[in-house]
Amino acid sequence: MTTPSEGLTADFALARYRVGHGKPQLGLVAAGRIRPLSAAELGADSLNDFLAQAPESWDRLAALVADGDGDVAGAGAAWLDLADVTLEAPVEPRQVLQTGANYRTHVIDLVAAGRAKNDPRPIEELREWAAEMMDARARDGEPYFFIGLPTAVAGVDAELELPGYSDQHDWELELAVVIGKRAHRVSRADALDHVAGYTIVNDISTRDLIFRTDMKEIGTDWYRGKNAPGFLPTGPFLVPAQFVTDPHSLTLKLALNGDTMQDAVTDDLLFDIPALISAASENMPLLPGDLLLTGSPAGNGIVHGRLLQDGDVMVSVIEGLGTQTTKVRAETVSA
Numbered sequence: 001m002t003t004p005s006e007g008l009t010a011d012f013a014l015a016r017y018r019v020g021h022g023k024p025q026l027g028l029v030a031a032g033r034i035r036p037l038s039a040a041e042l043g044a045d046s047l048n049d050f051l052a053q054a055p056e057s058w059d060r061l062a063a064l065v066a067d068g069d070g071d072v073a074g075a076g077a078a079w080l081d082l083a084d085v086t087l088e089a090p091v092e093p094r095q096v097l098q099t100g101a102n103y104r105t106h107v108i109d110l111v112a113a114g115r116a117k118n119d120p121r122p123i124e125e126l127r128e129w130a131a132e133m134m135d136a137r138a139r140d141g142e143p144y145f146f147i148g149l150p151t152a153v154a155g156v157d158a159e160l161e162l163p164g165y166s167d168q169h170d171w172e173l174e175l176a177v178v179i180g181k182r183a184h185r186v187s188r189a190d191a192l193d194h195v196a197g198y199t200i201v202n203d204i205s206t207r208d209l210i211f212r213t214d215m216k217e218i219g220t221d222w223y224r225g226k227n228a229p230g231f232l233p234t235g236p237f238l239v240p241a242q243f244v245t246d247p248h249s250l251t252l253k254l255a256l257n258g259d260t261m262q263d264a265v266t267d268d269l270l271f272d273i274p275a276l277i278s279a280a281s282e283n284m285p286l287l288p289g290d291l292l293l294t295g296s297p298a299g300n301g302i303v304h305g306r307l308l309q310d311g312d313v314m315v316s317v318i319e320g321l322g323t324q325t326t327k328v329r330a331e332t333v334s335a
Contacts (some may be wrong), residue, residue, distance in 0.1 A: 002157065002315055004082055004236035005032045008322040010243035014047070014197075015236060016088040024088045029237055030065040030330040032317040033079045037061075047092055050287035051267070054180035054196035056241045057084070088237040090199055091178055094149035097225070097280050098203060102295025103268050104134045108296045138270040143279045146222045148203075148293070154230040156215035156324050160204065162308055162329040163228050169308040171317045172203040172253040172296035173262050175247065178238055179292065183277060183284035191277035194286065195241045201293055202254070202316055202322045204231040208300055233326045234291070243320065247273055250319040252297055257313055261304060264297030 012030045014037075026047055027034040043060045044050035050057050101107045111130035112123055119126065152159075162169045180196030203226065210225035212218050244250070247266060254262040271279070273294060280292060301307040310330035316321050 002031070002325055003294045004087060004322050004324070005029070005316050006323045007320065008237060008239070010237075011322040012061060012237045013090075013237035013239045013243075013322070014061075015090045016047075016092075016239070017085040018086055018088060027085075028061060028064055029082070032082055032170075034082055034085060034224060035064075035079045041177075041334060048094075048154040048287070051065040051180050051196040051245070052180065052182065052288035055240070055242060058242060086155070086157045086278070087155045087236045088157075089234040090236065090288055091153070091234060091291060093150050093153065093289050093291045095284075095288050096150055096153065096232065096293070097145050097206060097286070097290070097291045098148050098222075099271075099276055100146060100278075102143065102270050103262070103264065103297040104131070104138070104270055105268055105298040106296060106300070107134050107270075109302075109303045113303045134270060143271045143276050145280055146220075148222075148291075149227040152227045152229065152232040153234050153291070156233055156236045156326065158230055158233070160230050160233060160308075160326050160328045162310070162328060162330050163206070164333050166206045166208055167307070168207040168302075169208050170205045170301040171256070171261070171308065171314055172205055173252050173255060173275075173302055173318070174201045174203050174293045174296050175250060175266055175318055175321075176234070177247075177273060177292040177294065179286045179288055179290040180241075181283055182287055183281040186278055186281050188274040188278045191274035191281075192241070194277060195273070197238045197240045198244050198247060198318075198321060199235055199238050200316055200318050200321050201291065202233045202314065202324065202326060203293060204228070204308075205300075207307070226264065232291075233324060236321075236324060237322045239321050250321075252316075252318050254299065254314060254316045256301075256306070261301070262297055262299030264299070266294070267303070268297060271295060281322040 026037045108130040178197045183194035250266045312328040314326045
């Protein structure tokens with residue numbers, strides 16, 4: 001059985017959690033345990049206020065965590081085992097920005113999977129055409145963003161309910177950037193200074209609702225296709241940026257009922273994180289605590305020909321950030 005801290009390599013991280021039916025609270029995670037953080041220890045009135053001061057604010061937490069032997073310090077604090085708490089989403093974003101078509105191999109696979117029945121090109125020729133298109137986009141194009149709803153963000157201990165209005169719900173594992181200092185029209189060179197940390201997000205998508213059939217000229221409908229309650233399982237942890245040495249060389253893996261579906265490295269990104277932050281901040285400020293999803297790699301269900309079903313269990317791992325386990329159930333429709 002996997003645990004949330006499996007694969008977490010940071011000295012410490014942040015999480016939001018509940019004990020029993022209590023209210024969510026902010027906690028400090030270290031050595032497989034969690035303890036509450038007071039406003040005095042945080043040095044801020046809220047999580048987002050704390051993140052606005054990153055990276056300097058992380059130093060205030062370092063003294064509360066592991067010593068050289070890996071023993072948790074702070075004898076006066078009430079440390080709990082992670083198994084004894086319910087983990088909520090580790091962030092409280094005011095804005096969620098999502099990046100479309102940002103993994104080269106992923107887009108090539110989607111083009112091949114969506115091949116028109118009357119397309120005469122052999123599949124390899126179609127893939128070569130898609131690859132050339134992606135290389136040109138990376139060279140001369142710009143990132144593509146759309147807006148997600150913060151209300152779709154959910155903790156890892158919450159079950160994912162599949163709405164009954166469709167049977168085409170899909171997974172999309174993504175590395176998510178958590179914004180620290182407010183970013184508005186920042187350069188690529190300065191972009192990483194505005195990153196407080198990173199977390200894991202599974203961007204659940206309802207495939208048959210993304211492209212409108214009644215008004216094809218409008219194109220995509222991200223509101224209906226991606227923003228049902230709980231469609232952004234997030235966490236389990238917010239890992240400080242200082243513990244992610246190179247966010248462009250992280251492995252991402254998603255397993256469905258034990259079978260690996262996504263297995264990639266972030267070096268396949270068409271636009272890297274500085275490019276994404278710079279472009280996203282050009283027309284709107286990115287605020288402390290906001291989520292910027294960087295896109296999903298190849299291996300979605302639509303390509304495998306296997307979409308989410310009642311009883312499925314997804315286990316998502318991004319190198320160094322821990323393990324996200326999502327249990328799936330179908331919506332219960334009353335008679």
